[in-house]
Amino acid sequence: MYVIDSAIANRIVQRTMKIIGHNINVMNAQGVILGSGTNERIGSIHEGALLAISQDRNVEINQDSAPSLHGVKSGLNLPLHYQGQIVGVIGITGNPSELAHYGELLKMTAEMIVEQANLQDQLQWQNRQKEEFILQLIRAEEKDSQQLTHWGNQLSIDVSVPRVVAIIEIESVSHQQVHNNQALKQMVHLLQHPDRNNLIAMTSLNQLVILKPAFLDGKQWDPELESHRIDKLLQRIPANMELKLNIALGHFFQGFDGLTKSYRTAKETLTIGKSLHPDKTKYLYEDYALQVIFSGLKQHWRGDALAAPYLKLVAADKNGVLQKTLSMYIQNIGDHKRCAAALYIHRNTLRYRIDKIQQITGTNLQDFQDLLNLYLGQVMQQT
Known part of the structure; x- marks a missing residue:
């Protein structure tokens, strides 16, 4: 059974007292x-309502x-119904004969407010349930x-849909202190319109997690296609949001446990x-896989x-x-000429540095295993 609380009662009072110039009690x-244009009456029992x-x-x-009635003034009292049950009463203070034409209008207005509040509560409850469900999917070990x-199924979510995890982190760059919460709501709206079957939850005050359908072409996981989709999302962000966004896309894994792994790779990638x-x-x-x-x-x-051989180099190489x-030697696959050119040094200087690296680390850069170890x-x- 739906229960009218003080917040709803006060909303009814404020809304209905704008319609007529009489005191309203709820x-x-x-x-x-619970609500009244006369504050001192709040909390008392209204026998007319009973x-x-x-x-x-x-x-x-x-x-x-x-x-003859306790806590009552002359007026009209009308029961409020929701889904066939009495949930409260709205009372109008004044001469009953003068209030009759207001009664049904105010009753209808009050019942509409009750219904809207209930629907909003249901929506908030469903959203909380959905967020908790998503957090279970990405965090639960077993x-x-x-x-x-x-x-x-209760939340109308098909868990058999293959999904990959993305994380959106919001950083405010406005000097006017843009609120993260408002920005997150705007991001959620962008992610939900048009509908892409995304599952979205807040993991912190400035971070969203999105469980995105992984097979955008209907056949297989394509990170390049997903990357293009992210680019399109970034283009849709209004310039007036004045935010710096960080978006990280994790790796795709099959199965229920795959979402936990995907979430971890997204976090670490970020x-x-x-x-x-x-x-x-x-x-x-894919850009930070190693x-x-x-x-x-x-x-x-x-x-x-x-890491031991490389850490020896770090300790000895104070200026880096x-x-x-x-790093340049590895990027150029050991090609001395290209490496020296990239560093703007003479090849003899490069040989000196390579000898120094080998001496410090105890490795041979001509040996693939040693070079791989350093890398x-x-x-x-x-x-």
């Missing part, structure tokens, strides 16, 4: 005045009968697929992407062992020259 199903509730009829109270399928390229807006897992994969080895003995040289250690440092 009582709940127990006859307690009579209207018990007999389910309009009750007129004139000056002669008013003194999932009960049968239970989640049943829950999804963190690593912002660290390496803070000037960018869009971060794709860094994301090896981020799981941090603070683990395997990661420590893998040798690290930059190694992976470099990747580990970027996570």
Whole structure:
């Protein structure tokens, strides 16, 4: 059964008192005045309302009968219905004979407000349920697929649709302090219109998670196609929002557990992407795959062992020259001529630096395994 609360009662009072120049009282199903144009009456029992509730009829109270009832003035009291049940009473203070033509209008107005409030409450409840469901999909380590399928059906969500996770993070760049909450609502609207069958939830005050259908062409996962879709979304963002957005797209994995993995890759892609390229807006897992994969080895003995030779170089190379040289050497696949040209140094200088790198790290850059070890250690440092 729907219950009228003080907020709804006050909304009815404010709305209806604009229609007529009489005091309005709104009582709940127990006859307690919750809203009134006369504040001192709030909280008291209205016996006229109790009579209207018990007999389910309009009750007129004139000056002669008013003194015999507690907490009552002359006027008209009309029961409010919602889905066939009495949920409260609206009372109009004044001469009943003069109020008759107002009664049904005010009753209809009040019942419409009750219905709107109930629908809004239902929508908010459904949205909360949907957000909780989405958070369970992306965060739960072990999932009960049968239970989640049943829950999804109740929310009209088809959990069999293959999905990939994206994260949108909002940073305000306006000097007028644009509120993140309002900006997130605008982003949700953009993501929902036109309808792309996205599932959206807030994971923090400035972050949204989106579970996007993964097969945009209806056949297979295509990150390049999804990247174009993100570009189109960015183009639709109004310039007056004055926001910096960071969008990260995770990797696609099959099955229920795949969403948890996809969410983790999206989170790590966002963190690593912002660290390496803070000037960018869009971060794709495919562009940071190695860094994301090896981020799981941090603070683990395997990661420590893998990064050990490169960390020796970091410790000895205070100005970063040798690290930059190694990076360029790897990018040019060991081609001394191209590497020296890219660094704007003489080839003899390059040979000196390479010898120094090998001496510090105890490796041979001509040996593929040693070079790979240094490269992976470099990747580990970027996570």
